[in-house]
Amino acid sequence: MELLVVIAILAVLAALLLPTLSSARSRAHMTTCKNHLRQMGLALQMYVHDYDGKYPYDRGTRDASQSAGDYDTRWWWGKLLPYYPIKWTDRAYHCPGYKGAITQQIDRHEPLGSYAYNWRGVAPPVGPPYHAQGTLQTAWGLGIIVQNFRPSPLTGEGLIKVPSEMLAVGESRFLSEMVNGLPGGECDLVCGFLGFPYHGAGDEFAFGEKRHGKNYNQLFCDGHVAGMDPWVVFNPTNSAAMWNYDHEPHPELWSPL
16 A cells, blocks of 8 residues: 555656656757757858858759769758758757658758748849749749759848848748658748648648747847747748848738648
């Protein structure tokens, strides 16, 4: 009987301690994630200063030194490697609370990981193939894809009206295996996909995981990092101006998805 009483007491104590331990682990993950983004912010600023004040493309061209099958240097995270010497494919690059896939590009699927780059916002149209597909294609943030060997204008830091309120890199939006080929977050930061019911499912396909509490961390163009509710970040009615370098909402360019 005494043994059963002791076991019951231990069970009660464990039940009381578990939420505290879970909360402490979540706070530790949040702190580590913020530190990752701060380091990426420093790397991004150094890149910008070395490249005439221009931000990197989301997906550009490979570095001349890259060999076949080597680390993919086309993507924004590949361009930051000289300044932030951790590879995208290393688990240490990503938020410790992220449990999805970490990949370079697979077939037509975007690279997957815990962080994503704001590649959309507002910039002048550059002609086909972009504006031929509608006005939505004239919109981007820091650096759109180089497509069909027609590089678009890059965003310069001098164009950013409110650097402290423009998103640069943030935690990725988690999508399911049915959407991405593997469960994980795409490395492109996109507004307007909040809770979209992929394949008839609910918003678990839009986020799918709580990495550290209710907030997702965001790196802004001035280098500071802040936690934000993803329902605010990915909802254009709340955050549209934060995606654009002119700090205007531009509802005419919102994605229908």
